[in-house]
Amino acid sequence: MRMPLRDRIALATALPAPLVVALALAPFRTHMTSANLALILVVVVVAVASLGSRAAGVLAALSAAAWFDFFLTRPYQHFTISHGDDITTTLLLLAVGVAVSQLAAHARTLKLVTVTDAAHLARIHETASLVQGGGSPYAVVDQVRQQLVEILGVRACRFEHGTLLGRHPRLEQDGSITVGRAHWDLDKDGWPGEEIELRSSVGGRYVGRFMLQPEPGTAVPSLQTRMVAVSLADQVAGALDTAGPVLDR
Template sequence: MPRYLDRDRIAILAALILPLAVSLAFVPFRASHQNTNVALIMVVIVVAVAANGHRLAGALTAVSAAVWFDFFFTQPYQRFAISKAADIQTALLLLVVGVAVSQLAARARRLRLIAITDANYLAQIHATAELAESSKSADPVIALVTNQLTGLLGLRGCRFEYGTLIGHPPRLEQDGSVVWDRKRLDVDRVGLPDREIELRTIGNGHFYGRFMLDPTPGNIPSLQARLVAVILADQVGAALDTAGNR
């Protein structure tokens, strides 16, 4: 995990430096290049940073790119002001497109994390999918995933609750983050909260229940492990949906 944290820090620095550096490199040629071409180059920079960092890095790059595009490539030059309507539109589009693309690139990065390089994770997903397909009842799938989650996340315990949402415990989300009291916890730094966490099971858009996860204090499961846990819970949701439609 530290490898990814280091890469994120580098991405933040790149978000602040790269748009300025590229802008300075193109300033001598701005008379011979249309502003739209410069804006497209800035979007490429946003994609590159976001793909190797995270949403914040991508968004910062988009803002930085729009600011320096305004400063260097719209008249009056070297001022944070724009006199032409077309340049205003280009700057706004650069900002909007840059932020949107950064979100997509960050999501692609998360999917790449779970492009699962760990053969054990792949084996667990495959075993659950096979059981869900062959079993006439969802109970064996729930039992299997309960054991898998315990080992995968290093839990003290794990249980499944059918169709109930009592209380407001911390929740493991689809993107592997943990939300508690409307706040996103920094799991990679402080670990899971020392109380039960819910992991909901959804099948075909229907809520069927939730796994209640009892974390081990001090244990910090990786983002990859948390994303695999979400996939396993989704397979339980699919099994419950199939069983309910038989």
């Protein structure tokens, strides 16, 4: 799975960014306290951590502590520290930098989850409104098919009406994948290398299925996203059960 661009940028800058800032601060090291110099480097760590991953933040914290020691504490340009207070400041810089990077990465994750939740709820509400408003079953099928392509990141998706269901890998109601009777490890193996069946059911009865065609090598969506896909497919079943048969699409 390819790393997002912002994470790659953060990792690329995690080591050199504190170095550049420490070099810029070197002319002022005799006019500023060690604590103030360390705080400036903490800001750099926070910037890297909020841009990228937790790993980038930790690397930036290690880099900041090392260059603070090398350029901003006596004896200068040596990885040694002569004053006890400077040792304490360096250790605190490292500890605070790592802690802040963890918090920044966690905040980024929470923001992503919140945005994703809102988008998923909007899709479910949109489809439910179409069904409850007596929309054409064709329209419901087409809308959900497009939504499944978007949220699951699959290459293509088609709907087959009917109860004669084949033996394809199946996206289950709990968001897991089964191949035959065996559980498929999505985290380890990614998508199965063939079409995946997502059944539409209402009241325990299957009325059709969506056939998903994953793009080889793409990331597997989260369990939450897969559960949303199941919910959308079941809304199609409700629309078909109310409106009657629809031709295979």
